[in-house]
Amino acid sequence: MDGYLFLTTELIVGFFALLLLTKVLGKNQITQLTPFDFISALVIGELVGNAIYDKDIGLQYVLYAIFVWGSLIYCIEIITQKFRFTRGFLEGTPAIVIAKGRIQYEELRKNKLDLNQLQHLLREKSVFSVRQVEYGILETNGTVNVQLKPLYAQPTNRDLSLNPKNLPMPILLIMDGEIIKKALKEIGQDETWLKDQLKERGILSYKDVLYAEWIDGEPLFLQTYRAE
Known part of the structure; x- marks a missing residue:
């Protein structure tokens, strides 16, 4: 007892x-x-x-x-x-991981953050596509705060009294220089189509692409490793 x-x-x-x-x-x-x-x-x-x-x-x-x-x-x-x-x-400093709509690959490397983790952090902010982001800041507590591009920022459909449309889910086709074959099958395309899309943008190899995202009805959104 x-x-x-x-x-x-x-x-x-x-x-x-x-x-x-x-x-x-x-x-x-x-x-x-x-x-x-x-x-x-x-x-x-x-x-x-x-x-x-x-x-x-x-x-x-x-x-x-x-x-x-x-x-x-x-x-x-x-x-x-x-x-x-x-x-x-003692506390660390915030890092800009997306600047002027471009993923800052070196900042991701410095902060031991990969693209999958970045996508997860963006989705926590209700941002499902990198193309919507003008600036993304990795805070010292591990969260990402975003400033949306003017096209995706407020006013909302409710403010403008517009009927909302269904938003298609963005699908990632290339990540870290590797083609995601499952994603290509999901949109009914193959590697030949993807390579042709890259050639039209002046990109000879998919290995030069850091990030490529497809949304139905919109141009292919992509970013290479090299600064532009």
Whole structure:
């Protein structure tokens, strides 16, 4: 019975100690979770978990571990607020991964981000085609914020009292210099058709293409590796 009482006491104390820590550190630890914040949360959870379930570690060690680690995080927050030049190193800096409608391949490489991940992040912003994006910024918390091209920005159909039309799903035909054969079959075309499309645009090899996207009724949207 003493064991259950001991465990219950440590759980309650640990719970309120972590609750107090989140209040002190602020909401940005959750809403703007950076890789460092994520690791910090894991470390705090591990410290508290080990302390609670290890009978050789008393309650004072649980509180001490939370206090020391929380103090370190709090100090980092104060430093980045007081000294602007430390923010880039301690918090990271946003990266422009799409600029003037073009995917910035080198920025993707620097940030260890591939095209599939970029598409996923864009879809989280309800953007299903790269051609709609004028600028895309990879934030320090791993999300992408976008500025749409004027053609796709507001006003909306509702603002203009227009009847909305069904939007076709964009289909990716080339990614990272490789043809997606399944996608070609889906639109009823073959590699010969795709290569002819590239030749019309002055592109001799599909391996030179970083990204090529097809939408029914619209010209093929593509981008090569080389800057234009």
